[in-house]
Amino acid sequence: NAGVTQTPKFQVLKTGQSMTLQCAQDMNHEYMSWYRQDPGMGLRLIHYSVGAGITDQGEVPNGYNVSRSTTEDFPLRLLSAAPSQTSVYFCASSYSGGAGETQYFGPGTRLLVL
């Protein structure tokens, strides 16, 4: 079991460029989510999915798109990168969406937008 994997580990973009952050899990989890981690702010939810074909917005969705065509994959797309999107991005998955459910996190992608 690889768990939750993310690629790339590190990326530098110029303002206005687009890119896709990849996330995959091999635990057959229905629920997946994307968070961003910024200094002094903890983790904030960007988008989440409760199953293939179903996505919804989190706390900070602006500037990001997601889709979920398979149970395993949940890519995060930056349409036109901005310096404010410089952050560390974590993907997470869980078996269900219950309040006591453990979420499993990937190792993160560090993004720098110049």
Add this chain to the structure above:
Amino acid sequence: GNSVTQMEGPVTLSEEAFLTINCTYTATGYPSLFWYVQYPGEGLQLLLKATKADDKGSNKGFEATYRKETTSFHLEKGSVQVSDSAVYFCALSDRGTGFQKLVFGTGTRLLVSP
């Protein structure tokens, strides 16, 4: 809305010292409470959790008790090790329908010296 407040860091301790990291929360319902740990260069992983009042979560010598009367979930360990150096996040997940979003505190960095 729901929120989590945890003590500012860094917390600097010598090996074998007693650790307390304070966490208090605000929630409209009866949340589940979590402590996640992030070791250097890694993603978050669940340390312990509690799903109802007076529950005690424990793992790897760490403990935290869900105190509804004081809306707290303080993390404690009797004797810390150098390997415990990490960032610790308190989080809550409220009950309800659909995806239960995690709300994180800002994190507390623990530094343990030999």
